[in-house]
Amino acid sequence: MMRMKMKTRSGLTLIEIMIVLSVVSVIAILAIPNVLRSRLSANETMAINTLKYLSMMQEEFQQALEHNVDNDDVGEYGTFAMLSGAKPTSNGEMKEPYLDARFQQETDGVVEVSGYRFKLFLPDKERMVQGRLSRVTDEKEVFWCAFAWPGKPGESGERVFFINQSNLIFSKNFKEVELPVMKTGIAYTGEPLSGDIDVANWVFVR
Secondary structure, eight states: OOOOOOOOOOSOOHHHHHHHHHHHHHHHHHHHHHHHHHHHHHHHHHHHHHHHHHHHHHHHHHHTTSOOTTOSSOOOOOOHHHHTTSSOBTTBSOSSOSSOGGGGOOBTTEEEETTEEEEEEOOOSSSOOTTTOSOHHHHTTTOOEEEEEESSBTTTBSEEEEEETTOOEEEEEGGGSOSSOOOOGGGGTTOTTSSSSSOTTOEEOO
């Protein structure tokens, strides 16, 4: 009795390979935008939470009188360097920093965290809240503000965020804001939706 030999294929034909590659390409085209949107959303959420946390730490730092240059029993708000322990306060070194070591890595006052750049401002001789207080030290007891913007606009984020001592966060599309963000004294007043720092049409976040 003759045995019939069955031949089996050991590989794919060129057409089958092309079909597989086409399917993979379609899946990738559909998936990549969703992945990018998820990353943008995650980075923006992290930026918002970071600003909220910064606001909490500023309040604790100020109320604990960690930095009190004029010794008037009213503490002043701190810089990233002070809050992270990279720079001594008027009382010397703190027992524990208010911000983690990432905020010690400043470049021209800018810190980058999770795709976003953060810059904190305190009143100085050039940025005073006109007509409110007379001394820079006194103003640092009342006012501060910070901005966060995407390190790679359109890739790591799409919105610029603003916060000050009011503890309210506002946002604006990065295309409508001149980067890097710079501002004048009006940013400290708690009225970020008006003034001369290009904050018209900013949207309240929370």
